[in-house]
Amino acid sequence: MSFLGVFGDITNPFSVLGGPAAYTGSTEGQGLITLLTSLIRLSIIIAGLYTLINLILAGYGFLSAGGDAKLVQKSQERIWRSVVGLVIVVASVIFASVIGYIVFGSANWNLIISPKIFKP
Numbered sequence: 001m002s003f004l005g006v007f008g009d010i011t012n013p014f015s016v017l018g019g020p021a022a023y024t025g026s027t028e029g030q031g032l033i034t035l036l037t038s039l040i041r042l043s044i045i046i047a048g049l050y051t052l053i054n055l056i057l058a059g060y061g062f063l064s065a066g067g068d069a070k071l072v073q074k075s076q077e078r079i080w081r082s083v084v085g086l087v088i089v090v091a092s093v094i095f096a097s098v099i100g101y102i103v104f105g106s107a108n109w110n111l112i113i114s115p116k117i118f119k120p
Contacts, residue, residue, distance in 0.1 A: 047089045054082040 062075035 044089060044093070047085065051082045051086045051089075055079060058082065 065071035
């Protein structure tokens with residue numbers, strides 16, 4: 001569709017582009033939803049890596065305590081906090097899966113993080 005104006009023939013660019021699905025081949029939302037999905041996935045990965053590194057360092061501190069009760073207690077607390085943090089991250093993913101099952105009818109936890117936006 002084109003319009004004849006004062007400056008000449010103007011073509012509507014939206015009829016040529018075909019909407020966002022023409023670029024991605026899907027009906028998933030783009031932009032902010034993709035950014036939030038990537039940030040949430042990245043934060044889960046970072047939490048897991050942080051827990052692993054923290055457990056390794058706490059284990060090394062536990063082994064190198066040499067019988068010092070204060071260092072052993074500090075290492076045990078660090079291990080405990082790491083495990084509790086990892087349990088919180090895993091529980092949040094399970095919670096998102098349950099909410100996704102209740103709301104969307106699927107236990108796929110990506111549905112709560114990356115919802116589908118359908119076009120008319």
